[in-house]
Structures are given as structure tokens and as C-alpha cells.
Amino acid sequence: MPELVLGIETSCDETGVGLVRGTTLFADAVASSVAEHVRFGGVVPEVAARAHLEALVPTLRRALGEAGVRRSDIDAIAVTAGPGLAGALLVGTSAAKAYALALDRPLYAVNHLAGHVAVDTVEHGLLPTPLVALLVSGGHTSLLLVDDVAHTIRTLGATVDDAAGEAFDKVARLLGLPYPGGPVIDRIAADGDPAAIAFPRGMTGPRDAPYDFSFSGLKTAVARWVEACEAAGRPVPVADVAASFQEAVADVLTAKAIRACREHGVGDLLVGGGVAANSRLRTLAEQRCAAAGLRLRVPRPRLCTDNGAMIAALGARVVAAGVTPSALDFATDPGLPVERVSL
Amino acid sequence: MLILALDTATAGVVVGVVEVAAAARVLAECRTSGVARHGEALAPTVAAVLAEVGRRPADLDAVVVGVGPGPFTGLRIGMISAAAFGDAVDIPVYGVGSLDAVALGLADAGGTTYVVTDARRREVYWARYTDGRRVDGPHVGPAQDVRDALAEQPADRVVGAGALLYDLPGAVAAGATAAGLLAAAVPKLGQGPPEPLRAAYLRRPDASEPRPRVPAVPR
Ligand SMILES: [Zn+2]
Numbered sequence: 001m002p003e004l005v006l007g008i009e010t011s012c013d014e015t016g017v018g019l020v021r022g023t024t025l026f027a028d029a030v031a032s033s034v035a036e037h038v039r040f041g042g043v044v045p046e047v048a049a050r051a052h053l054e055a056l057v058p059t060l061r062r063a064l065g066e067a068g069v070r071r072s073d074i075d076a077i078a079v080t081a082g083p084g085l086a087g088a089l090l091v092g093t094s095a096a097k098a099y100a101l102a103l104d105r106p107l108y109a110v111n112h113l114a115g116h117v118a119v120d121t122v123e124h125g126l127l128p129t130p131l132v133a134l135l136v137s138g139g140h141t142s143l144l145l146v147d148d149v150a151h152t153i154r155t156l157g158a159t160v161d162d163a164a165g166e167a168f169d170k171v172a173r174l175l176g177l178p179y180p181g182g183p184v185i186d187r188i189a190a191d192g193d194p195a196a197i198a199f200p201r202g203m204t205g206p207r208d209a210p211y212d213f214s215f216s217g218l219k220t221a222v223a224r225w226v227e228a229c230e231a232a233g234r235p236v237p238v239a240d241v242a243a244s245f246q247e248a249v250a251d252v253l254t255a256k257a258i259r260a261c262r263e264h265g266v267g268d269l270l271v272g273g274g275v276a277a278n279s280r281l282r283t284l285a286e287q288r289c290a291a292a293g294l295r296l297r298v299p300r301p302r303l304c305t306d307n308g309a310m311i312a313a314l315g316a317r318v319v320a321a322g323v324t325p326s327a328l329d330f331a332t333d334p335g336l337p338v339e340r341v342s343l
Numbered sequence: 344m345l346i347l348a349l350d351t352a353t354a355g356v357v358v359g360v361v362e363v364a365a366a367a368r369v370l371a372e373c374r375t376s377g378v379a380r381h382g383e384a385l386a387p388t389v390a391a392v393l394a395e396v397g398r399r400p401a402d403l404d405a406v407v408v409g410v411g412p413g414p415f416t417g418l419r420i421g422m423i424s425a426a427a428f429g430d431a432v433d434i435p436v437y438g439v440g441s442l443d444a445v446a447l448g449l450a451d452a453g454g455t456t457y458v459v460t461d462a463r464r465r466e467v468y469w470a471r472y473t474d475g476r477r478v479d480g481p482h483v484g485p486a487q488d489v490r491d492a493l494a495e496q497p498a499d500r501v502v503g504a505g506a507l508l509y510d511l512p513g514a515v516a517a518g519a520t521a522a523g524l525l526a527a528a529v530p531k532l533g534q535g536p537p538e539p540l541r542a543a544y545l546r547r548p549d550a551s552e553p554r555p556r557v558p559a560v561p562r
Contacts, residue, residue, distance in 0.1 A: 039552050046415065046548035053419045053542065057430045071431060087416045090382045094420045095427040097386035102400040102431030328386040 003075035003319050006063075006099070007312025008056070010092030011084025011112045012139055013037060013048045015055040017063040018309030019074075020316045025122040026067035028302070028309040031055035034180065041179050042169060043138070049087035056095050063308065074105060076325075078315025081109035081343050082336030084139070089332040097328050106325035109343040110314050111153075111336055112306075113142060116272040118149045118317050119310035120299045128268045128295070132156075134257040136281070137273035137306075138165030138180065141253075143211045143260050144338060146270075149314065150321035153338050156260050157211025160203070164249055164275045167215035171222050171245050175238050185242045186278050192243030194280070197225060199248040204255070211260055218248055250281040254288050261294050270297040277301035318342050344404045344532070347389065347428065348524040351381045351421030352413025352441035353460055353504060358388045359521020360396050360403075363532070371395040372521045381420040389424070400432050407528040409441035409519055411543035412468040412481050413460065422540055438540045439527035441519055442481050445503060446472045448523020454499035459489055459506035459514075467505035468545065471496065475526075483545040486511065 002022035009016035013033045019026040033051035037043050064071065079096035082089060093109065100107035117133045133144040141159035146152075162170070165182055172181025177188070199221050202214035222245050229236045261269050271285050276298055289296040303309060323342055330343045344364075350357040359372035371392045375384060393400065408425035411418045422438070429436035442458040449456065452475035459469040462483050469489050470480030479496075482488065486509035493501070493512065506514035531537060 040550050041552075044548055044550040047550060049415070049419060050542070050544070050548065053423050053426075056423060057426050060427075060430070071433075087419070090416060091419055091423050094382055094385065094424045098389075098424040098427035099431045101386055101390055102428045104400070328390060329383045331380065331383050 002316065004069065004073055005312045005315040005319060006074045006077045007308045007310070007315050008077070008079040008092045008096045009112070009115070009306055009308045009311045010052045010056065010088050011080045011082070012088060012306055013043045013051070014306040015052050015059050016306060016308030016311070017060045018307060018312035019063055019067045019069065020122055020309060020312035022316060023121045023125055025309055026069065027063040028307055029059045029063035029066060030307050031059045038179050041173060045085045045087055048085060049091055052088055052091040056091060071103060074103060076106045076108060076315060076319050078108040078110050078311050078318065080112045080115065080311055081330060082112065082333035084112055084334060086332065086334045089334065093332050101328060107328070108315050108318050108323065109326040109330045110311060110318060111338055111341050113140060113144070113338040114149055114153055114341045115310035115314040117144065117146055117270060118314035119303045120270055120272065120297050121317065122309060122313050123299045123303060124297050130264070130266050131268045131270055132257060132261045132264065132266045133270045133272060134253060135273040136164040136253060136275035138169065139163055140273060141213050142338065143256060145260070145264055145266070149341070150317040150323060151341060153341060155338055157209060157213065157256065159213040159215060161214050161216035162219065164213070164215060164253065167219050167249060168275070170219050174223050174226050175236070175241060182275060182278060185246055186280070188239050189243035189246045189280065192237070192239030192241070194243040194247035196237065196240035197244035199244050201248055201252045204252060211256055213252065213256065215249065218245070246278065246280050250278065250284045253281060254284045257285070258288050258292050258294065262292065268295045268297065272299060272304055274305045276304040345398060345402055346405050346407055346525060347403050348407045348521040349385070349389070349421045349425050350409030350441055350444055350519040350524055351385060351417045352409045352411045353518055355518060356381055356384050356388055356421070357519045357521065357524070358385070358392045359524070360392055360398065361521050361525045363525070367522065367525050369521050374518065374520070376518065381417045385420055385424055400428065403432060403434055405434050405532065406436045407524045408436060408438055408540070409444050409524060410438035410540060411441050412462070412483060412545045413441050414463055415544060418542060422542060426540055435537045436540060437528045437531050437537045439524055440477070440481065440543065442468060442470045443477055443527040444519035444523040445517055446477070446523070447475055447526035448520035449502065449517060455496060457489060457493065457498050457501045457506070459501060459503040459511060461505045461508055467509065469505065481543060481545065
């Protein structure tokens with residue numbers, strides 16, 4: 001029987017603890033501090049770190065209760081070592097080290113981005129190889145070529161400025177909508193016309209890096225458009241702006257992901273990260289994958305956002321691959337490149 | 344009773360194993376100073392101190408941890424480690440004031456003692472003790488606050504890295520010790536389940552609310 005792996009995730013504002021055996025999810029407990037960040041319009045690192053300290057042990061207890069297992073049933077522990085917020089990562093890794101030491105279990109320091117890929121194993125089974133992964137959230141926008149999620153991942157491209165999720169937050173703010181922007185824009189866009197306004201598609205020129213992204217120009221274009229509208233004394237058509245902005249984001253993300261699959265001869269695309277919950281991104285990815293003859297994997301929204309299950313799922317892959325456990329003195333790395341799946 | 348004592352509220356880490364029978368006896372202790380990378384140093388130090396006394400985590404009866412005040416990131420590393428360790432082996436975790444653990448770790452704590460540690464940003468954490476009992480603080484503020492307090496309540500001793508850093512009169516080095524942590528916890532030990540750990544941050548998080556934008560959506 002495969003090992004029961006405990007996964008601990010504290011890279012941003014979600015305290016996540018998951019339990020996975022092989023590709024079976026046993027528990028996925030999350031405590032979010034998102035409500036505490038709302039009035040600041042974005043994640044405040046110190047607020048997030050304080051929340052992790054308070055929430056971690058209770059969340060772990062909840063995960064054990066959900067799975068109906070005891071601490072002694074845990075065979076291995078995996079924890080996010082980066083990328084993420086420095087102070088937040090230190091809470092999770094310190095806890096993981098203490099559990100590993102106290103329970104005398106091997107510890108695996110792993111990469112958060114690889115976790116977003118590996119989590120799909122608990123929903124759709126083992127990953128095909130190779131695989132192209134598009135990871136989009138408030139913190140990351142990456143296009144990855146995954147040869148083996150436990151070992152070999154290569155970055156094809158990433159955002160050169162804002163993360164896709166950040167663009168949703170900023171545009172929501174422009175439109176007077178609450179933080180976080182993703183869900184509310186998705187909802188309001190449903191009543192708008194995605195073709196109403198032709199917002200720019202960043203980094204899509206012939207001389208631009210084919211797999212990199214830029215959302216800063218799009219955000220500025222939306223701001224200018226809204227300001228011009230207000231200056232002219234016209235009411236802002238919020239639903240049309242939201243729908244047209246969302247269309248621009250989904251269009252660029254899916255076009256580049258499909259191109260990456262085609263140019264690397266890869267038949268499978270995975271979309272993960274919090275923005276993968278966006279309905280337009282999902283629909284467009286489905287349509288374009290079908291048209292290009294690609295298989296699409298998108299974990300359910302709950303597994304796309306940050307959680308402990310993704311780290312447990314990655315831990316299960318890393319353990320199965322026979323990777324050497326991490327030493328107790330490993331250092332967190334807020335900028336950990338995805339090429340380093342484990343430390 | 345075998346107790347693991349931890350503190351990461353200063354630039355160093357303090358880890359000790361203390362046996363409490365009729366009297367407390369420190370079986371092993373490791374204290375680092377300087378700018379320690381707490382997150383990397385703490386767990387291996389706990390492992391080494393336990394190995395030194397030939398005991399396993401399951402042999403422990405309680406954990407005592409300093410809850411600050413201290414620089415936040417380092418402080419949290421000790422606190423979450425203690426909380427996780429205690430949860431893993433199902434033993435109580437007692438939080439004690441990190442400045443108290445300095446005062447109570449002194450060989451002689453009679454009379455008036457000021458404990459002053461570095462709070463960064465040109466400030467100190469400080470508290471005043473009479474015969475080892477905290478009577479003022481903990482506070483965070485400029486070293487001048489301590490000078491003002493000293494003018495009103497002269498000290499028998501002024502200790503801690505903050506006192507040395509700002510050259511307070513009569514300043515001597517001293518830090519938290521396993522014995523000090525234990526002494527601060529003694530009134531709580533065996534008094535039922537411990538209170539939940541609460542960090543003594545003394546400062547609010549740095550964060551400003553964005554200026555409200557005139558919403559585009561008519562409300
Ligand atoms: Zn993430």
C-alpha cells in the first residue's frame with residue numbers, strides 16, 4: 001500500500017493541510033485569511049503569517065478528523081518550501097519540521113507550483129507525460145513543460161509583470177467591485193458582451209516571447225477606458241467591461257497554452273491555479289483543446305486554489321519516485337524556481 | 344517531568360531539556376547568538392539537544408515556549424514549532440513571556456531589573472522586574488523610553504541585547520535560558536490545560552488601506 005502523506009501549505013493566505021495516499025485524497029482542510037485582507041485590497045504578508053500561526057495546528061487536526069486517521073498513521077510529510085511569501089512559508093516549514101522530528105517521519109520540502117500540477121492526480125489519476133501545464137492565480141502565471149511531476153519540470157514562460165489573478169483584482173477595484181476580483185468579475189461578466197470592447201492582448205506580437213505573458217498593459221487599457229467613460233459623463237457598462245477584460249485574459253492564456261502543446265508535440269494540457277476556476281477560461285480551454293485535438297485536465301475549483309491536498313499529492317509522487325527526504329535544516333525559498341521540485 | 348524549552352524571540356535560538364523533580368535541572372541546553380536563521384537552525388538543534396540527553400520526543404511531558412515580544416518572523420518559528428511538536432506527541436504547550444525568561448534566567452534577579460531586547464526599526468522591547476516579578480511592560484518603543492523609566496526607577500541591573508545596542512547605563516549581556524523559560528512556566532505547570540498560545544506582537548502589521556476610488560458602479 002502506498003504511503004499516507006501529510007501535506008502542509010502556507011505559501012500565501014490559505015493554511016492548507018491535506019492527506020493523500022497514492023492518488024487517493026483522504027482530507028483537504030483549509031483555513032483562509034482572505035477576509036482579513038479584503039480591506040487592504042490584497043494579501044498583507046504579516047497578516048497572512050499571523051493567521052497561519054493561529055490556524056495551522058487546528059487545521060491539521062481537522063484534516064486528521066476528516067480522514068479518520070491518527071498522527072501515527074502518517075508515513076511521510078510534505079511541505080511547501082517556495083515559491084511564496086517568506087514569513088508565511090516559514091510557519092508551514094517550521095511546523096512540518098517539528099511534526100517530522102516528533103513523529104520520526106521523513107520530510108519532503110517541495111515546490112508549490114509543482115503541487116498545482118500534481119493535485120490533479122487525486123481527481124483524474126496519474127498524469128500523462130509529457131504534459132503542458134498552465135498555472136494561473138493571484139500569485140503566478142506560468143506555462144510549464146512537465147516531463148515528470150516528481151522530478152523534471154521546465155518553465156516555458158511566465159508573466160513579465162502582473163499575475164493573471166492580480167489583473168482581476170486590479171480591474172475589480174477599477175470597477176468598484178470587491179476583493180478578490182476573480183469570482184466577482186466572472187459573475188458580472190456573465191451579463192456582459194465579451195466582444196463589446198477590444199482590449200489589447202499583451203505579448204502576442206510576432207517578436208514577443210511566445211510563452212510569456214503581460215497583463216499590466218491590459219489593466220492600464222481598462223483603466224483608461226473606464227476613465228474616458230466617466231469623463232464623458234456616461235455610465236460605465238460594468239458587465240461589458242468585465243466580460244471584455246475576462247475575454248482578453250482567457251484568450252491570451254489559452255492561445256499560448258495551445259501553442260505550447262503544439263510546438264512541443266504534447267497532447268495533454270492541464271490548467272490549474274485559482275484563476276482556473278474562471279468559467280470563461282475553462283470554456284475557452286475546452287473549445288480550443290477540442291479543436292486542436294488535445295486532452296484537457298482541469299481539477300475541480302476547490303483543488304485549483306491553494307490547499308494542502310496539492311502538497312500531499314505532490315509528496316505522494318515524490319515519495320513514490322524514491323526521492324531522498326529533505327534535511328531538517330533546509331531553507332525556504334520565496335523565489336524557488338519550478339525546476340526544483342523538491343529540496 | 345521532562346520539559347522541552349524553546350525561545351526564538353531574539354537573534355538567537357534557545358533550546359533546552361529540563362527535568363523537573365523536587366527541583367529543576369537543566370539536562371542539556373544549546374543557545375546561539377548573532378543573526379540566526381531560526382527556520383533552519385531550530386529543528387536540528389532540538390534534535391541535537393534531545394540526542395545529547397538520550398531522550399526521544401515521546402519521553403517529553405510538556406513544551407515551554409517564549410511568546411515574545413520579539414521580531415515577528417523569528418518569534419513565530421519558535422511558537423509554531425512548539426505548537427506542532429506538542430500536538431505531534433500530545434503534550435501540553437505553555438507560552439511564557441520571552442523577556443520574563445531573560446529576567447528569571449539571571450543568577451541574581453533581586454531588586455530592580457530592566458530587560459531590553461532589540462525590536463529593530465530603532466526601537467526596543469522592554470520590561471521592568473522587581474525581585475523577578477514583572478511590574479511594568481512589556482513595551483515596545485525607543486530606547487529613550489527606557490532611559491526615562493530608569494531616571495524614575497533606578498535599576499540594579501539593565502540586561503539584554505537592546506540595552507547594549509543603545510548603550511543604556513550599566514548594560515550587560517543576557518538572554519533567555521532554558522532555566523529562565525522553565526521558571527517563567529512553573530506557576531502554570533500542572534494547573535490544568537494551558538491557555539492557547541498568543542504571540543505578544545505589541546505592534547500592528549504594517550499595512551495601509553487603499554484610498555477609496557470613486558466606484559464606477561452607481562450605488
Ligand atoms: Zn498557488
